[in-house]
Amino acid sequence: MQVSTPNNVKIYNLSAGKSLPEWLSDRKKRSLQKQDVDLQRRIELIQDFDMPTVSHCIQVSPDGQYIYVAGSYKPRVRCYDVHQLSMKFERGLDSDVVQFQFLSDDYSKIAFLQNDRYIEFHSQFGRYYRTRVPKYGRDLAYYPANCDLFIASVSPEVYRINLEQGRFLNPLMTNAKEVKCCEFNEHHHLLACGTSEGQVECFDPRARSRVGILDTALSSHMEDLEITGVPSVTAMKFRGALQLGVGTSTGHVLLYDMRSNKPLVVKDHQYELPIKKIMFLDHLDLVASMDTKILKLWDRNTGKAYTAIEPGVDLNDMCMMPGSGLIFMANEAQKVLTYYLPSLGTAPRWCWFLDNLTEEMEESTTATVYDDYKFVTRKELDDLGLTHLIGSNLLRAYMHGFFLDIRLYHKAKSITEPFAFEEYRKAKIREKIDSERANRVTVKKLPKVNKELAEKLLDVEDTILANKTQDRAGATLLKDTRFSAMFQNPDFQIDKESEDYKLLNPVVNKLDKAKKKKQDKLAAQFEEIDEDGEIKERLGGVSDSSSDDEHAWTEDDKLRWKQHITKQKREIKEERKNKQAQVKLKPKFYEIKEGHEYGKTADEKRVRKEKKMALEDRLHNLSDTVVTETGSMGNKQLEFKMKKEVKDQKRVIEQREHTAERKKLRRSAGEITKGFKQPPKFWMGQRVK
Numbered sequence: 001m002q003v004s005t006p007n008n009v010k011i012y013n014l015s016a017g018k019s020l021p022e023w024l025s026d027r028k029k030r031s032l033q034k035q036d037v038d039l040q041r042r043i044e045l046i047q048d049f050d051m052p053t054v055s056h057c058i059q060v061s062p063d064g065q066y067i068y069v070a071g072s073y074k075p076r077v078r079c080y081d082v083h084q085l086s087m088k089f090e091r092g093l094d095s096d097v098v099q100f101q102f103l104s105d106d107y108s109k110i111a112f113l114q115n116d117r118y119i120e121f122h123s124q125f126g127r128y129y130r131t132r133v134p135k136y137g138r139d140l141a142y143y144p145a146n147c148d149l150f151i152a153s154v155s156p157e158v159y160r161i162n163l164e165q166g167r168f169l170n171p172l173m174t175n176a177k178e179v180k181c182c183e184f185n186e187h188h189h190l191l192a193c194g195t196s197e198g199q200v201e202c203f204d205p206r207a208r209s210r211v212g213i214l215d216t217a218l219s220s221h222m223e224d225l226e227i228t229g230v231p232s233v234t235a236m237k238f239r240g241a242l243q244l245g246v247g248t249s250t251g252h253v254l255l256y257d258m259r260s261n262k263p264l265v266v267k268d269h270q271y272e273l274p275i276k277k278i279m280f281l282d283h284l285d286l287v288a289s290m291d292t293k294i295l296k297l298w299d300r301n302t303g304k305a306y307t308a309i310e311p312g313v314d315l316n317d318m319c320m321m322p323g324s325g326l327i328f329m330a331n332e333a334q335k336v337l338t339y340y341l342p343s344l345g346t347a348p349r350w351c352w353f354l355d356n357l358t359e360e361m362e363e364s365t366t367a368t369v370y371d372d373y374k375f376v377t378r379k380e381l382d383d384l385g386l387t388h389l390i391g392s393n394l395l396r397a398y399m400h401g402f403f404l405d406i407r408l409y410h411k412a413k414s415i416t417e418p419f420a421f422e423e424y425r426k427a428k429i430r431e432k433i434d435s436e437r438a439n440r441v442t443v444k445k446l447p448k449v450n451k452e453l454a455e456k457l458l459d460v461e462d463t464i465l466a467n468k469t470q471d472r473a474g475a476t477l478l479k480d481t482r483f484s485a486m487f488q489n490p491d492f493q494i495d496k497e498s499e500d501y502k503l504l505n506p507v508v509n510k511l512d513k514a515k516k517k518k519q520d521k522l523a524a525q526f527e528e529i530d531e532d533g534e535i536k537e538r539l540g541g542v543s544d545s546s547s548d549d550e551h552a553w554t555e556d557d558k559l560r561w562k563q564h565i566t567k568q569k570r571e572i573k574e575e576r577k578n579k580q581a582q583v584k585l586k587p588k589f590y591e592i593k594e595g596h597e598y599g600k601t602a603d604e605k606r607v608r609k610e611k612k613m614a615l616e617d618r619l620h621n622l623s624d625t626v627v628t629e630t631g632s633m634g635n636k637q638l639e640f641k642m643k644k645e646v647k648d649q650k651r652v653i654e655q656r657e658h659t660a661e662r663k664k665l666r667r668s669a670g671e672i673t674k675g676f677k678q679p680p681k682f683w684m685g686q687r688v689k
Contacts, residue, residue: 003361009307012358014045014338045338045351047086051078055330057097057317064322064348066107069336070097075114079107082350091126094118101140101149103163111149113137119151119161133159141182141191143205150191150205152179158193158203172208174201180234187241194233200246216246216254219263235289237278245287247275253289255300265303269296277318281344288327290318295329297344311337324348374409377401384412447487450494454478454487 002016051071058069066088067080075093077100080086088107095116103109103121112120117136121129135153142149147163150172157171158179176195183192190211191203200214217230235247246254251269256262269275273291280287285300292314297306309327317330325344329337340347340354347354373396381387381395381402389395396403446454457478478487486492495501610618681688 006309007305007307009341009343010358011307011309012340012342012354014043014340014354015049015335043357045085045354046080046082049080049087049338050335051076053334054332055316055336057100058319058328058330058336059100059102059317060319060321060328061102061106063105067319067328068100068102068107068110069330070100070112071330072096077112082348085350091122093120098137099140101142103142111140111142113140113151119149121163131161135159138179139181141184143184143189143191145189146205148205150182152182152193154178158182158191170208172203172210174210175199175213176201178232180232181236183236183238185238185241187238192236192238192244194236194246196232198230198232198248200233200236200244212258214244214246214256214258214261216248216263218261219254219266234274235276235278237280239280239282245278245280245289247278247289249274251275251291253278253287255287265300267296267298267303269294276315279318279320284344286344288318288320290315290329295327307341309339313337321348326351326354372406373403374406375401376404376409384409384416386412449487449490449492453494 002013004011004013046067049069051069053071053073055069055071058067060067065082067082068077069080070077070093075096076090077093077097078090079088081088093112093114095114095118098113098115100110100112103111108124110122112122113133114120115136117133119131119133119137120127133151133153135155135157137151137153139152140149141152148169149161149163151159151161153159155178156174156176158174159171160169161167162169172191172193174193174195176197176199178196179193180196181194183194184190185192189205191205193201193203195201198215198217200216201210202212202214203209204211216233231248231250231252233246234249235245237245239245242258244256244258246256248254251272251274253267253269253275254263255265255267257264267287267289269289269291271291271293273293275289275291277290278287279289280300281297286297286306287300288295288297290296293310295309295315295318297308298304299306311329311331314332315329316332318327320327323345324347325341326348327339327341329339331337340358342355342358375398376384377400378387381390381404386395386404386408390402394405394408446458
């Protein structure tokens with residue numbers, strides 16, 4: 001038995017502990033129980049309360065004496081008698097059970113909805129009858145007043161089977177594509193159907209007509225959901241005549257008063273998993289809602305959490321013993337989980353000993369004192385100067401250290417490190433200053449080896465960071481330790497004159513794009529300065545570092561200097577124009593290759609022109625000789641026909657003329673066969689044409 005206290009509520013896990021395999025002999029089991037302490041301390045509330053692989057559904061009979069569990073593998077159902085604390089019988093089925101419904105107060109009559117569209121009716125001796133539903137079923141509901149069994153299916157219809165007449169009746173039609181669940185109200189006998197469109201449609205089985213529609217998608221909780229569709233209704237439960245609990249596929253539980261379309265309380269499970277079961281605990285004003293991961297108990301009026309059970313395995317179904325705190329859960333494991341919460345109610349009469357066990361465990365538990373103690377190692381104890389306390393009552397040895405009273409620890413800490421707060425304060429100030437310095441402009445330090453490559457990589461990284469593409473930012477060779485020797489060892493210096501570098505140069509040039517953009521911007525800004533620099537060189541090499549502060553310039557000197565510069569610029573432009581004109585007027589000479597004459601025929605020019613044309617243009621010109629076909633799957637096929645020579649074309653024309661001449665000269669055989677009739681044809685004793 002394991003005990004947990006989430007939210008200060010005691011929860012006893014009765015299914016925890018070791019279990020013995022079924023294939024062990026009785027003698028081996030008895031010997032193991034005597035030797036193993038964990039097996040002696042475990043509580044087996046119901047003997048063999050498990051399934052071979054998975055348990056799908058679990059329910060308690062209306063009289064509270066029998067528990068039915070359906071699971072696999074192989075598909076089967078087991079009935080447990082709680083007064084005997086053991087299994088009453090086990091039956092094998094043809095397929096897994098989706099849901100089942102008690103038709104009587106005890107185990108004698110029950111209906112199983114299976115996932116192969118069959119419904120099986122079982123009695124005390126076994127399977128009584130088996131029939132098939134038109135569509136796959138999702139849920140069952142039984143109306144005992146007229147013995148109608150309702151089946152929610154993956155269709156707009158809710159099928160009805162009258163067990164008294166033994167036949168299908170007209171189904172109930174809904175406005176949805178699929179009905180997920182259905183539930184009967186015991187007070188006013190309305191059938192509520194939860195649909196995949198997020199609506200709850202209510203029917204009166206006596207009139208077989210719809211009496212109302214509740215749309216859960218109109219509630220305010222839909223505004224906060226980031227979904228594209230409408231959440232479907234996966235679970236429902238009535239409380240009294242007017243209150244209805246609805247569970248959605250997004251993990252929300254909505255409590256409605258049937259006289260209003262606005263929910264009273266909306267509870268979010270925070271896991272975004274479909275709600276599988278809802279139960280009301282009227283004596284405590286609590287609601288129990290379960291999804292695949294967790295079972296939550298919360299207040300019905302405010303939605304405040306009471307406690308939660310999270311077993312660690314996927315949950316499929318849940319039931320509770322009436323008037324007690326005993327909860328059973330079907331799950332994706334072998335054991336059927338059993339939990340006991342004394343705060344929800346006392347133990348049932350058939351397991352009264354649980355109250356005595358829990359009371360003894362509560363009396364034997366001692367308050368944990370670890371919150372008042374600090375665990376320190378021997379080194380920390382030496383730093384505090386308390387090594388002389390080893391062996392005294394003030395230190396409790398534990399593993400590789402000691403437990404020390406927290407008050408003594410704080411006192412020794414303040415004595416040994418009186419300036420600890422000042423150091424902490426200085427460290428925080430230093431961190432803040434460093435964070436502000438990070439925003440300043442920093443100078444890039446380039447390595448001595450492969451300096452140009454390192455500069456290119458840094459420029460590319462800056463461009464990526466500026467464009468906010470973090471997928472490739474920082475993934476450079478400079479930050480990879482595997483390539484650190486490339487920028488440290490001179491043996492890895494790139495030789496630009498080598499043949500390998502020239503072959504890889506087109507790939508390496510991609511790294512220069514960021515640098516070229518920067519250089520183009522700078523060139524656009526400093527174009528005039530470059531011309532002035534050229535003028536200065538021609539005028540006698542005036543130093544660039546000279547400034548107006550070093551010379552006492554007068555207004556006349558400045559004016560003369562500007563005129564001189566303007567004149568030099570004009571001369572330079574005229575000089576450039578003359579050079580360009582000379583280049584354009586310069587004649588070009590060509591030499592005729594050997595074997596070629598100066599004049600060429602028209603055919604040679606045409607062939608040479610066709611060779612220079614692209615394949616697409618050539619095919620376009622020769623469209624009469626190329627056939628293009630497109631397949632059904634988008635593939636294309638090209639068939640090329642060889643171009644016929646002039647002789648072949650003449651031969652084809654002569655053949656056609658000869659055939660036309662022979663047709664004119666030949667005589668018809670119609671006169672000979674004019675009066676001849678063919679004998680009749682017969683097949684399988686009958687005449688055919």
